[in-house]
Amino acid sequence: MSRRVEVDQQMCEGHGKCQAAAPEVFEHRDEDDLSHVILDEVPDALTAKVDRAIRLCPRQAIRWVS
Amino acid sequence: MSPISPEAAATLPHGINLLEGRLFQANEMHEAFRILRAEAPVHWNPGTDRFNGFWSLVKYEDLLHVSRHPELFISSKGIGGSGLRYPPPGQGEGSSSIITMDPPRHVKMRRLVNKGFTPRAVLQMEPKIRAVTNTILDRVQGRDSCDFVLEVSSQLPLAVICGMMGLEEEHWPAMFDFTNQILGSGDAEYQARVAPDKVGTFEGATLTAADGNRRMNGFFRDILADRRAHPREDDLVSILVESEVDGERLTEGDIVAFCNLLVVAGNETTRNAISGGLIVLCEHPEERARLQADPSLMPSAVEEILRWTSPLHHMSREATADTEIRGQKIAAGEKVIMWYPSANRDEDIFEAPYRFDITRDPNEHLAFGIGEHFCLGAGFARAEVRIMFEELLRRFPDIQVDGLPERLRSNFINGVKHLPVRLTAAR
Numbered sequence: 001m002s003r004r005v006e007v008d009q010q011m012c013e014g015h016g017k018c019q020a021a022a023p024e025v026f027e028h029r030d031e032d033d034l035s036h037v038i039l040d041e042v043p044d045a046l047t048a049k050v051d052r053a054i055r056l057c058p059r060q061a062i063r064w065v066s
Numbered sequence: 067m068s069p070i071s072p073e074a075a076a077t078l079p080h081g082i083n084l085l086e087g088r089l090f091q092a093n094e095m096h097e098a099f100r101i102l103r104a105e106a107p108v109h110w111n112p113g114t115d116r117f118n119g120f121w122s123l124v125k126y127e128d129l130l131h132v133s134r135h136p137e138l139f140i141s142s143k144g145i146g147g148s149g150l151r152y153p154p155p156g157q158g159e160g161s162s163s164i165i166t167m168d169p170p171r172h173v174k175m176r177r178l179v180n181k182g183f184t185p186r187a188v189l190q191m192e193p194k195i196r197a198v199t200n201t202i203l204d205r206v207q208g209r210d211s212c213d214f215v216l217e218v219s220s221q222l223p224l225a226v227i228c229g230m231m232g233l234e235e236e237h238w239p240a241m242f243d244f245t246n247q248i249l250g251s252g253d254a255e256y257q258a259r260v261a262p263d264k265v266g267t268f269e270g271a272t273l274t275a276a277d278g279n280r281r282m283n284g285f286f287r288d289i290l291a292d293r294r295a296h297p298r299e300d301d302l303v304s305i306l307v308e309s310e311v312d313g314e315r316l317t318e319g320d321i322v323a324f325c326n327l328l329v330v331a332g333n334e335t336t337r338n339a340i341s342g343g344l345i346v347l348c349e350h351p352e353e354r355a356r357l358q359a360d361p362s363l364m365p366s367a368v369e370e371i372l373r374w375t376s377p378l379h380h381m382s383r384e385a386t387a388d389t390e391i392r393g394q395k396i397a398a399g400e401k402v403i404m405w406y407p408s409a410n411r412d413e414d415i416f417e418a419p420y421r422f423d424i425t426r427d428p429n430e431h432l433a434f435g436i437g438e439h440f441c442l443g444a445g446f447a448r449a450e451v452r453i454m455f456e457e458l459l460r461r462f463p464d465i466q467v468d469g470l471p472e473r474l475r476s477n478f479i480n481g482v483k484h485l486p487v488r489l490t491a492a493r
């Protein structure tokens with residue numbers, strides 16, 4: 001099973017905690033100074049890392065989409 | 067402050083009353099919080115005729131839960147400090163700033179300015195922050211001693227936020243004065259403008275905060291008129307003047323409230339992180355020596371200073387529906403208070419929480435809150451504290467606290483009013 005994850009660009013302020021927690025999934029882009037999801041589907045092996053990113057994001061900008 | 071009734075006091079765990087500014091002034095709150103975390107993690111702190119009662123939250127996970135449910139736990143009914151009082155100050159004035167605003171309007175207002183506060187914006191400003199820091203330190207260079215708060219720690223945050231707002235230096239001392247009145251209103255030292263017989267009373271505190279707000283808001287109404295007549299490129303006031311939300315320009319009241327928030331929030335917290343940071347470094351000579359030997363530890367030392375000092379003691383919220391926290395029923399309309407110094411020493415989260423460890427890892431403290439209202443100025447605050455200690459310890463490697471800190475009487479701001487320091491090695 002794999003799942004999709006989303007960054008709410010309204011909330012994100014580029015703190016970069018997500019990229020530090022799960023660099024395979026999140027990428028900070030210079031053009032808008034925001035975080036972008038770079039994997040369409042997150043494999044199970046990365047679920048724990050994404051959960052950690054969700055917990056650490058200061059702006060509560062990341063969520064799973066079912 | 068009127069004491070709570072004896073019947074109410076009897077319900078308090080170990081008689082701990084978190085409405086007492088004295089507990090915090092004496093720096094005795096950590097022991098109180100340790101007891102509460104172990105024995106009464108969610109307890110009702112009764113109010114008085116002048117203060118609302120509230121549910122007291124002291125566990126890290128509970129602060130996360132409340133901060134992350136901004137619709138269930140709202141900020142618009144008062145967020146703390148004098149907001150514990152009812153009616154909340156500012157009510158009836160018709161304008162509020164983002165810190166007392168709820169979704170969905172909150173994020174729209176925040177987005178008007180948040181590009182100015184991103185990590186990249188902070189990075190661009192670093193050389194300026196370092197230059198200002200050195201100008202401040204130049205003024206005490208060559209002296210043996212100074213009041214670290216008045217002459218050093220308060221000056222950097224003041225310069226940074228006033229600079230971002232485009233305020234000329236001649237106005238900075240007034241900003242310092244107003245913020246002291248607003249957030250230090252309960253402390254007799256800042257009640258100089260009320261009648262002598264009111265000093266030290268509840269009324270003296272209320273009048274002091276109101277006077278500070280009135281003077282600051284009056285000042286910003288004049289600044290606003292000036293920016294409308296003479297628009298400028300990039301200061302925060304001018305950005306707000308040009309901004310629209312839902313197709314409407316901000317009102318004068320909205321802009322003034324926003325400016326008031328930026329000056330107050332930008333000053334009173336960072337100042338105390340710097341003062342508290344110096345105190346804790348002097349109290350832990352081994353950690354300090356480690357830092358001075360290896361300045362690359364500075365970013366992580368700053369996080370530990372923030373965790374340790376938790377410059378803001380609390381924020382409060384009001385529940386919009388009946389709910390539960392840790393099995394305790396909370397009714398709609400009741401207040402909850404999040405105690406940051408307690409969450410930041412929660413044994414379930416931090417290993418050896420009472421150890422000051424400049425290389426602590428992980429260190430996911432909540433000094434800046436989290437979620438919807440996560441501190442807008444966190445990046446600037448971190449940079450200011452880091453750059454100040456880099457320059458301070460480089461230029462004054464022997465600096466020592468030299469006498470007792472005079473602490474603020476407040477359960478809201480972990481404030482230090484005066485801090486005598488010796489700048490040079492003792493002879």
Ligand code: HEM
Nearest residue numbers: 164165331332335336339377381434435439441442443447
């Ligand atoms: C060490 C220094 C600082 C600490 C500990 C601190 C702490 C906090 C905390 C805990 C909150 C969250 C309030 C809540 O959840 O209700 C907050 C909000 C805020 N802070 Fe800071 N702060 C600091 C420095 C600054 C600076 C330097 C600025 C401005 C330049 C600033 C501007 C703000 C603003 C505007 C908000 C409201 C954000 C919102 O409601 O969306 N703060 N701060």
Ligand code: SF4
Nearest residue numbers: 012013015016018057
């Ligand atoms: S941690 Fe949150 S706020 Fe920071 S870049 Fe990632 S999504 Fe954005």
